[in-house]
Amino acid sequence: MSKPTRFILLALCGTACAALLGLLFANPLDGQPKSDFLHFLGRFHPVILHTPIAFLLLLAILEFATMNRRFSSLSASIPLVLSLCILSVLTAVFTGFFLAYASGANEPLVQEHMRTSLFLAVVVLAMGALKLFWESQTAVASYRVLLLVSLGLLASASHDGGTLTHGRGYLTKYMPNAIRPVFGLAVEPTSNATSPQELVVYTDLIQPIIEQNCVSCHNPDKLKGDLNLETYDGHLKGGDLGPAVVQGDPENSELIFRVTLPEDDDEFMPPDGKTPLTPTEVATLVWWIESGASPTDTVADHNEASDQVVAYTQSIFESMRSPEEIEALLEEKQALYSSLAALNEELGILITPKAPESGEFVLDTFSIQKQFDLATLERIAPYAHSIVEADLSGTAITDEAIPVLAQFRNLESLNLSKTNITGSNLSALESITSLETLNLYGTSISNDQVSQLAELDQLKRLFVFQTELYSASAVAELRKSLPNCSIEFLDTDSFQ
Numbered sequence: 094m095s096k097p098t099r100f101i102l103l104a105l106c107g108t109a110c111a112a113l114l115g116l117l118f119a120n121p122l123d124g125q126p127k128s129d130f131l132h133f134l135g136r137f138h139p140v141i142l143h144t145p146i147a148f149l150l151l152l153a154i155l156e157f158a159t160m161n162r163r164f165s166s167l168s169a170s171i172p173l174v175l176s177l178c179i180l181s182v183l184t185a186v187f188t189g190f191f192l193a194y195a196s197g198a199n200e201p202l203v204q205e206h207m208r209t210s211l212f213l214a215v216v217v218l219a220m221g222a223l224k225l226f227w228e229s230q231t232a233v234a235s236y237r238v239l240l241l242v243s244l245g246l247l248a249s250a251s252h253d254g255g256t257l258t259h260g261r262g263y264l265t266k267y268m269p270n271a272i273r274p275v276f277g278l279a280v281e282p283t284s285n286a287t288s289p290q291e292l293v294v295y296t297d298l299i300q301p302i303i304e305q306n307c308v309s310c311h312n313p314d315k316l317k318g319d320l321n322l323e324t325y326d327g328h329l330k331g332g333d334l335g336p337a338v339v340q341g342d343p344e345n346s347e348l349i350f351r352v353t354l355p356e357d358d359d360e361f362m363p364p365d366g367k368t369p370l371t372p373t374e375v376a377t378l379v380w381w382i383e384s385g386a387s388p389t390d391t392v393a394d395h396n397e398a399s400d401q402v403v404a405y406t407q408s409i410f411e412s413m414r415s416p417e418e419i420e421a422l423l424e425e426k427q428a429l430y431s432s433l434a435a436l437n438e439e440l441g442i443l444i445t446p447k448a449p450e451s452g453e454f455v456l457d458t459f460s461i462q463k464q465f466d467l468a469t470l471e472r473i474a475p476y477a478h479s480i481v482e483a484d485l486s487g488t489a490i491t492d493e494a495i496p497v498l499a500q501f502r503n504l505e506s507l508n509l510s511k512t513n514i515t516g517s518n519l520s521a522l523e524s525i526t527s528l529e530t531l532n533l534y535g536t537s538i539s540n541d542q543v544s545q546l547a548e549l550d551q552l553k554r555l556f557v558f559q560t561e562l563y564s565a566s567a568v569a570e571l572r573k574s575l576p577n578c579s580i581e582f583l584d585t586d587s588f589q
C-alpha cells in the first residue's frame with residue numbers, strides 16, 4: 094500500500110473515531126420521535142447488525158488459526174475481513190443510532206446498548222489502524238488484546254440488543270428445568286393440571302399470549318407508554334392512561350381497547366405491523382377480564398367460556414402434556430370417578446365433581462347427616478386430596494375427626510356447623526394451606542379455644558356465630574391474630 098493511501102485511511106479512521114466519541118459524549122437521544130427518513134434508514138439496523146457479528150467472529154477465528162503454522166496462508170485474507178468488519182460495524186452503529194434517535198427511544202438499556210456499540214466501533218477502528226500501520230511485536234500483541242476486548246463488547250452489545258427486541262429471559266425461557274439451576278435460574282413452574290378445567294387462567298393462558306406479543310415493548314427495561322405487562326400487578330397498575338386491565342370490565346380495559354381497534358389505527362397493539370392477536374386470543378383475554386381477572390383462578394372458577402375459548406384451553410392443555418400422559422390421566426380420572434360413584438352408593442353420601450370433568454370434588458353429607466361419623470369419614474380419607482369443599486354440618490363427628498380432616502390437604506372450604514366439635518384441637522387444620530372458609534356456626538366452641546383458631550392464619554372467612562365464643566377480650570384477640578380474615582360472630586354483624 095502506498096504511503097499516501099495509508100495516510101488517507103488513517104485520517105478516515107481518525108475522523109470516524111472522533112464522530113463516534115462525539116456521539117458518545119453528546120448523547121443526543123432525547124426520547125422525541127424524529128424525521129421519517131432517518132427512521133427509514135434506522136429500520137435496517139436489525140438486518141445489518143448480523144454482518145459485524147459474523148465478520149468479527151471470522152476475524153477472531155482467522156487470527157487465532159494463523160498462530161498455527163499449518164494455517165499461516167490464511168493471514169493474507171485478514172486485511173480484507175478486517176476492512177469488512179470495520180465497514181459493517183460502522184454501518185450497524187449508525188443505523189442503530191438513527192433507529193433510536195428517530196423512534197424516540199432512550200430507555201437506560203437503549204443507552205447502554207448504544208454506549209457498548211460505540212466503544213466496540215472505536216476498538217475495531219483501533220484494530221484496523223494497528224494492523225495497517227504497524228508490524229512490531231507490540232503492535233501484534235496489542236491487536237490481539239483489542240480483538241479479545243472487541244469480542245467481549247460484541248457479546249454484551251448483542252445481549253442488550255436481543256433483550257431490547259425480545260424482552261428479558263427470551264433465550265432462557267424454554268431452558269429445561271433440569272439445567273436451569275446451573276445458570277442460577279429459578280425452576281419454571283410447570284402446570285400440574287390434570288384437565289383443562291384445572292389450568293390457572295392467568296399463568297397458563299393469559300401470560301403466554303402477553304409474553305409472545307406484548308412484553309418485548311412493555312417490560313421494566315422498555316416501558317412503552319409506561320406500561321409493564323411482565324407482571325400481573327403491572328396489568329392492573331397500567332400506564333400513562335391508567336389501568337390496562339379493569340377487573341370484571343373488559344369494555345373499560347385499555348388493553349382490550351388497544352387490541353380490538355382496526356389494525357391500521359395508530360393506537361392498535363401490537364404496533365408496527367407486528368402480527369395481531371388472533372380472535373381466539375382476544376376472546377380469551379376478554380373472558381379472563383369479565384370473570385374478574387384473577388391471578389390465581391382456574392378455568393373452573395371462571396365464567397362459562399365460549400366454545401372458541403373451551404377449544405383453546407383444550408389445545409393449550411394438550412400442548413403441555415404428551416398424548417400418553419393425557420391418556421393415562423384420563424384413565425386415572427375414570428377410575429377415580431367410578432370408585433367415588435361406588436362409595437357414594439354404599440355410604441349414601443354425595444361426592445361430586447366441582448365442575449364437569451374436574452379432578453376436584455365436593456363432599457356433601459346432608460342426605461345422611463347423623464349417620465355420618467368418624468368411621469364414615471375414614472372411608473373417604475383415601476380420596477382426601479381430591480376434595481376441595483366438605484360440608485359436614487349436622488353430622489355426628491367429634492374432635493376425633495379433626496386429625497383425619499387435616500389429611501384433606503386441598504380443602505378450600507370446610508363446614509363443621511352444628512356438630513359436636515369443641516375446638517380443642519382445631520389448630521391441626523393449620524397444615525391445610527388452601528383452607529379459606531371455616532364454618533363453626535352452632536358448635537360449642539368457646540372463649541378458651543381462641544388460641545387454637547389463632548393458628549389458622551390462612552383463613553379468609555370464619556363463621557362463629559351462635560357459639561360460646563363471645564367474651565370481648567377473646568374476640569379482640571381473635572381479630573388481632575387473624576387480621577386478613579373476615580370473622581362473623583353474630584347472625585347480622587360482621588367484624589373485620
Ligand code: HEC
Pocket residue numbers: 303306307308309310311317318319320331332333334335337347348351352359360362363364365367370
Ligand atoms: C413494538 C412495541 C410494542 C409492542 C409489541 C406492543 N406495544 Fe403497546 N405500546 C407501545 C408504545 C410505543 C405505546 C405508547 C404509545 C401509545 O400509547 O400508543 C404503547 C402503549 C400501550 C398501551 C397504553 C398504555 C398507556 O397507559 O399509555 C397499552 C394498553 C398497550 N400498549 C398494550 C399492548 C398490548 C396488549 C400489546 C400486545 C398485544 C402491546 N401493547 C404490544 C409499543 C408496543
